[in-house]
Every structure is written in C-alpha cells, then in structure tokens.
Amino acid sequence: MNSFIYQININFKRIILRNKRFFLFDMMLPIIFYLLYSKVLVNGIPQADLKTWQMNYLISMIIYSCLLGSIITVANTLLEDKTSHFDILSRLTPLPRWQYYLSRILIFMLLNLISAIVICLVGILVNHLTLPIANWSLIILISVLGTTPLIFMGILISLANNPATVNLLNNIVVFPLAIISGLWWPITMMPKWLQSIGKLTPTFEISNIDQSILHGTIINSHYILGIILWLMIIVVITLLITKYQKHKELIIE
Template sequence: MNSFIYQVHLNFKRLVWRNLKFFFFNLLLPLAFYLLFTKVMTVEMPKEALIVWKEDYLISMIIYSMLLSAVISVSNTFHDDNKQHFTLFVELSPVSKIRYYVSTLLVFITMSSLSTLGLSISGIIINQINFSSSAWLFLIILLPIIASPLMLIGIMISFSDSSNVINLLSNLIVFPMAIFSGLWFPLEILPKWIQKIGSYLLPYHLAELSKNICHNSLTLNKMNVLYIILWTSLLGILTWIINTFQNKKELHRL
C-alpha cells in the first residue's frame, strides 16, 4: 500500500508539476467559455432563467474540463510514456502495469477535482452560484470519479504510434462530442438529428445527472445512471480489445 501511495505521489510530480500547461489548459478554456456565455451572451434573458442558466452552464463547463483532461491530456501522457520507454521500465520493474494505469488515472482524477474546484470558485465569485454543500461535494469529489470512464477514450487513442494522429483524433473526438452533448450550447437549440445523437453520449448523461443532483437534492435519474454504466462497460471492453491487439502487434515486431 505504501509503495502504491509513493507511486501516485511520483506520478503526480511527474505529470502535474512538470506539465502545468495541461492543468491550466483544462481550467482556462472552460472558464473562458463560462465567462462568454454567462456574462456576454445573456443580455435579454429573464432573471430567473438566467440564474438556472449560470448554474447549468457551470456544470457543463466542469464536464467539458474533464473531457479535455480525459481525452487530450491522458492520450498525450500515455503516448509520451511509451515514446520515452517509461512503460517499458514499468514492464521490467516489479510494479504491475495495471497499478501503473490505476495510479496514473488517480492523478488525473485529482487534476479533475482541482479543475472543478477552480471553476466552482469562479462560479461563486463571478455569478454567485449557490448550490448546497452536498451538491458542491458531489461536483468536486464524486463527479471526477464517475466521469473517469472518459479516460478510457484517451487510453485507446494513446495506442496510436504517431503524436500527430493522437492530436488529430483527440480534437476530432473532444470538440464534436462537446457540441453534440450540449456542453457548449443547449441541446434544445441544436438540430433534431444532433439532439438524437447527443442524448446517447456519455458527457450528456454526466451533465444531466449532475444537474439533477444539484437542483433536486441528490436525486438520481436511473436512465442517466444506466447510460453511464453501459458506456463504462463498452469503453472498458474496447480498451481491452485494442490493448490486446496492440500487444500482439508488438510481439510480431519482435
């Protein structure tokens, strides 16, 4: 147990302190969107609707921050580890590869919690967001854990051999997913076919679950929970298949 804690500490120093640009990118871009859509583009909105909009958009930007970290930061981190032969060092050491993945993902969950805390403080200061204490605890502590399956997307992308392909895939996944899930714009104002696709996506159900909990005193929507479980299972299976295929490919090269 002590060695695992030490490994998490080592990964935190290695991944966060040496890559602060990832952390600030995951925080500043959602914050810029939050300021734009709650301070600039809400001039004619009624007061009561504006309060709900500011709360809901904060939740959307928190999910968006997690999506950025889970896909872009995770994929680049694991790719760099492989390129710099850090994963080879893990395979040759007594440390299991599963523990390497778990400790690294735990660092990214912590980063998501810190980003959420930063966005939450900004929401309180800028727009006087007033959630209950239990709602804040859910957003800062539990939501990063519930949203961790998004990191499986980043892991799958990291299996690519080229950093250019990784960056291309990351952008092709993150930004359309943010739009189709209703994180940037309300899903109701988008075309019907986008609404249909968006209603099946994981970020949409993470956002809807969070909004329901924050507005309705920790009430769970069973459909949101079901979709999150199904997406977790699907992404887990796909990651296992791609990882198995990648390992066989590397063995053939040898």
C-alpha cells in the same frame, strides 16, 4: 503498497504540478468560456433566469473541463510516456502492469477534481452562486467519477502510438462530443436527429445527473446505466486492442 504509493507521488508531480498545459488548457479554457457566456454575453437572458443559466452553464463547463483532462491530457501523457521511454522504465519495475494504469487513472481523476473545484469557486466568487455544501460536493463527485469512461477513452486513443494520429483523434472526439452533448450551448438548439445522438453520449448523461442534483429532481437511472455501459464497452475495446498489440509485438520479435 509502498512502491505503488511512490509511483502515485511521481505521477502527481509529473502530471499535475509540472504540467503547465493542464492549467492553461484543461482549466483556463472552460473558465474563459464560463465567464464569457455567464457574465458578458447575457444581454438576451431575463434577469429572473440569469442565476439559473449561470448555474447550468457552470455544470457544463465543469464537465467540459473533465472532458479535456480525461481525453486530451490522458492521451498525450500516456503517449509522452512511450516516446520518452518512461513506459519502458515502468515495465522494468516489479509493479504489475495494471498498477501502472491505476496509478495514472487516480492522478487523472485528481486532476479533474482540482479543475472542477476551481471552476465552482469561479462561479461562487464571480457570479455569487449559492448551493448547500452537500450539493456542491455531490455535483463535483458525480462529474469526476462520471468521466471515468472518458479517461479510458483517452487511454484507448493513446494506443494509436503516433502523435499526429493521437492529436487527430483527440480533436475528432473531444470537440464534437462537447457540441452534440450540449456543453457549449443547449442541446435543444440542434436538429432532432442530432439531439438523439447527443443524448446517448456520456457527457450528456453526466450533465443530466448533475442537473437533477442541482434542481432537486429524481435522477434518471437510465443515465447511470448509460455511463456504466460506456465504461464497460470502452474498457473491453481497450483490453482487446492492448492484447492485439502485445501479440503483434511477440510475432515481430
């Protein structure tokens, strides 16, 4: 247990405290989007609906920040571990391999938690948004836990083991996912066929659960099951690819 905690401590310093890209990209980009679309470009929004729009878009940017942190940061961090041979060093420790990934998953979830809290504070301080502390806490918790499938998606992308391929896959997955799931603008603005695809994405499902908490409506259990299904599918695919790569390494050796 002490070795596991020590590894978490090392990863906390590496991935969060010394990771300037996290603060500049995963956190600042969603904050800039939020300030732009909730404070500056609001001329066409009636004053009576402004607070609702500011709160709804805040939720979208929380999820968008978690999306960036869960896929791009996860994939790039794990790839850097391999290219810098930190991955090999971790293999030499007595800790089992699953603890290597678990320690990183916990840190990535903490990273998402930090960004979600900061974005909420921006909404409170800049747009004077008010919610009971229980609602704020639940929205943040759901956003962080709900992005677990996205963390495994980042792990899956990192298995490409090539910087160019990983960056390409990051862009192919993250930005279309943000668009079609309605994080950048309302999903109702898209064609019906694209809406149907967007409503199947984990980011759309997380957003709708958060919206239900925000507006005090009943949470649709289909969205919870959808996130669990996404998690199961991605974990199975990740395990299969990892097993195949190990088998391939043994053959080459």
